[in-house]
Amino acid sequence: MKQLTINTSNQSYPVYIGNNILEEAPDLLGSFLDDKSKALIISDTNVSELYGDKLKRILEPILPVSIITVPNGEHSKSMASYEKLLTACIEQGLDRQSVIFALGGGVIGDLAGFSAATYMRGIPFVQVPTTLLAHDSSVGGKTGINHPLGKNLIGAFHQPSAVLYDTGTLTTLPDEEWRSGFAEMIKHAYIQDPDFLHWLKENVKTIADIKTDKIRQFLKRSIAVKAEIVKEDEREAGIRAFLNFGHTLGHALEKTSGYDGQITHGEAVAAGMVFAMRLSNELGISAWNVSEEINWLKSLNYPVEAPSQYSAQKLINAMKKDKKASAGNIKFVLLKEPGRPLLYTIDEKLLIELLTNDQRGMTRND
Amino acid sequence: MKQLTINTSNQSYPVYIGNNILEEAPDLLGSFLDDKSKALIISDTNVSELYGDKLKRILEPILPVSIITVPNGEHSKSMASYEKLLTACIEQGLDRQSVIFALGGGVIGDLAGFSAATYMRGIPFVQVPTTLLAHDSSVGGKTGINHPLGKNLIGAFHQPSAVLYDTGTLTTLPDEEWRSGFAEMIKHAYIQDPDFLHWLKENVKTIADIKTDKIRQFLKRSIAVKAEIVKEDEREAGIRAFLNFGHTLGHALEKTSGYDGQITHGEAVAAGMVFAMRLSNELGISAWNVSEEINWLKSLNYPVEAPSQYSAQKLINAMKKDKKASAGNIKFVLLKEPGRPLLYTIDEKLLIELLTNDQRGMTRND
Structure with missing residues (x-):
């Protein structure tokens, strides 16, 4: 134990x-x-x-x-x-x-x-x-x-x-549930624990790889990230917002899909994380090799872009109503590199452009 | 100000x-x-x-x-x-x-x-x-x-x-509202501030006496009592329970009357405070001259006993469902003397007896 x-x-x-x-x-x-x-x-x-x-x-x-x-x-x-x-x-x-x-x-x-x-x-x-x-x-x-x-x-x-x-x-649990939950582990690794991220990439090539005794180690490590952040900022006045990595687009996808199980929380977050990495590159604050990240996530069967049936404007409207939005400004957690998150307010026009590209599978950086 | x-x-x-x-x-x-x-x-x-x-x-x-x-x-x-x-x-x-x-x-x-x-x-x-x-x-x-x-x-x-x-x-505000609110001031004075109690008794002979410029002084003093208690015990784990003086019976009266305005909160609390003083005497922890307290409260037109149309058993059943009750045990704030409150769990049989006497206007000590 x-x-x-x-x-x-x-x-x-x-x-x-x-x-x-x-x-x-x-x-x-x-x-x-x-x-x-x-x-x-x-x-x-x-x-x-x-x-x-x-x-x-x-x-x-x-x-x-x-x-x-x-x-x-x-x-x-x-x-x-x-x-x-x-x-x-x-x-x-x-x-x-x-x-x-x-x-x-x-x-x-x-x-x-x-x-x-x-x-x-x-x-x-x-x-x-x-x-x-x-x-x-x-x-x-x-x-x-x-x-x-x-x-x-x-x-x-x-x-x-x-x-x-x-x-x-x-x-x-069905595989779908394992996949959904594992996305939050990946998120914890990305925002705060590069060693954990490396370990996960080495050890988890398919969803079957998490359904082993290793899961307890993964859980402990993932929860430790959360614990560290909650300790610093219980009420989400500051760094707790970093836990929202992948969630600005993620929540918007879930909301727009009507929470009907078309996309699980973890799948939405995975697409959101990739989008946030692309956005980080676009703003010049990072130099992710997004294709590499995408390949790993794809091997786990995560979606890596916003499904094209949801209009960019609808997704943005959903983002504006998020609790983390303030006076209608949309906030994103971006990543300079693994373990170095930043909170940014993002211009709506840029979001529309990137989202549209994302949905066409086109980005400038990968 | x-x-x-x-x-x-x-x-x-x-x-x-x-x-x-x-x-x-x-x-x-x-x-x-x-x-x-x-x-x-x-x-x-x-x-x-x-x-x-x-x-x-x-x-x-x-x-x-x-x-x-x-x-x-x-x-x-x-x-x-x-x-x-x-x-x-x-x-x-x-x-x-x-x-x-x-x-x-x-x-x-x-x-x-x-x-x-x-x-x-x-x-x-x-x-x-x-x-x-x-x-x-x-x-x-x-x-x-x-x-x-x-x-x-x-x-x-x-x-x-x-x-x-x-x-x-x-x-x-109508007089009824002044009277209702003033009962909480009296309560604060009883549980924590004997000087304030003395001052109120000297200065307030009828409800008209509180509808003066003095009200701001009274308010400041009354709120100061509450502030002191909240500072010590924000979440009602201990002494904040003393603010419940008069409220065990008070809440039961309000609940049994169906909150239909037959009895205001302050009136219910006034009757509850008198009952708690009688109970304090009955248990031998105080020697209140209850008649004296009653006379002052009567001059302000407060009820000083539980109205007889509510059965003692009904009132007790209501008390058992109070948030402050624990495992069905009924708790009362008793007063040794002004400024010296105590929290007691009270036996149901004793309560029935005293409540019945109270409603007949009979008590052993006044």
Whole structure:
């Protein structure tokens, strides 16, 4: 088992990464559970079927446990699900000494985390991620739900009390989910850890290469990058914005596609990272050999450009509504080289031109 | 004009108290507004009619301002109003550099504050209280909305960036509102400031006595008590619970009456304070001359016992669902003497007996 500690200004909490560590939850959480009155496991219908009763059985010797589920998928990150979960908290008699377990992927982590953040003005919660993508979202305390007009526009910063990462739960994931989650690892490597990037490029030639015992090492290294950034800037006032590398275009692609599964989060981020590298070159702040990066990402079956069915103007309109935009100015995280990110406000005309080229597979630098 | 500073672990902010200081808002807020992109004034229909356009006119030379209103009254502290306000934030193009002004009483402060706390995971807001009761709720960062199953069960701690208390806005309040707000002042005096309590008893014989220029001194002193407690315990992990003096029964009375205006918050708290003093005597931790306290509160037209139409069992069931209850245990703030509060878990049987006596106007100690 591997372990990290996340430090923020007000608290610190452990991240445990190991195979079948769900069984060890009572030991790992230890005294944290001692003064807790009740537990509520929040999960989705798919994950709950696989691991819900198991986690309940494991926790029940320690404290009363109930389970509530929402349907699987992004649509559950809604005001309606949020209200349903708060009602469950009240009906199950949760108080400020109770604890919520977020058992699932990023949707559940965000939704259950936001419920924990705002039920009685905040009760503790434990992240139990069951997807690779959630290795990113389960650490750092961002919680939230979607508004019909935009993703993650409603939320709070609320750090979990612990993260239990049972990599045994990843084995049931389809390749698509592995690929989606691995993009966030690649992102962490690009923005802060050139050695990790090198290691990944050497060791991961196809998606099958991450579905091995090495995944726990990768996870620890990737989460360590996030931990370092969150420690410096919990509330996204500064360098935490670097985690947005690949996400300005990425989020716009997801939004424009209607979050209907045409493009996964990781695929959108991969296309976004390539675009940000091209943009970095275009502005003269870097000299990426973009083709080389593209070849690696292509070998992992990531898209490397914005699909041409989305108009450049539509994508830009979506970018302007992003939380990170300010007074309509679009911000991009650019990369001088691996480990050296920079935050830039980008002119809309330049974006239109580059996006149009990108969609035609034409760029000046590769 | 009077001024205080509220200090919490992560930030400090000013409270300005003065007659007609709305006009001075740009000067008072000073550099805080300099980097703000937009302002949204959130108010209720009544208050907006009186002061909405005025505040908009005052702020407009500095930054773009829009107004959104919800109906007057507690019913607006709902999930539906919350969602409506978040939609307005998005539609008005608010970003993380924008600011929300909460113009109104406690309902607006809580609702607008919770919107600010959770829009894009938190944007700044300024409290502009227009009731006496809001002198309490506008300071300290508690924000929230009601759930059909309980009051204030959904919320967040989110400190305002400033509090602008224009006592000119109080002149339009009916006596009932002055009385309701004054109860929180009395509470602050009881739990922490015996000299203030003495001063109030000497100077305030009827409600008319608070509707004078002295109100600004009273406000400063009362807010100073709250500031001291919030500084020590922002997140209600310890002594902040003392602010709940009079509120265990008070909240239960409000809840049981259905928040329909039969009993104001301050009236419920007044009855609750008297009950807590009786309970303190009953448990042998104090020797209040309860009749003396009752006489003063009666002269101000406060109820001094729980109205007999609410069954003791119903009130106790409501207490058990309070946020401060833990595993169904009912907690009371008791008073050894003015300035010496204590937090006690109280046996349900004793409560039933005392409540029944209270409602019959019978107690052993007065």
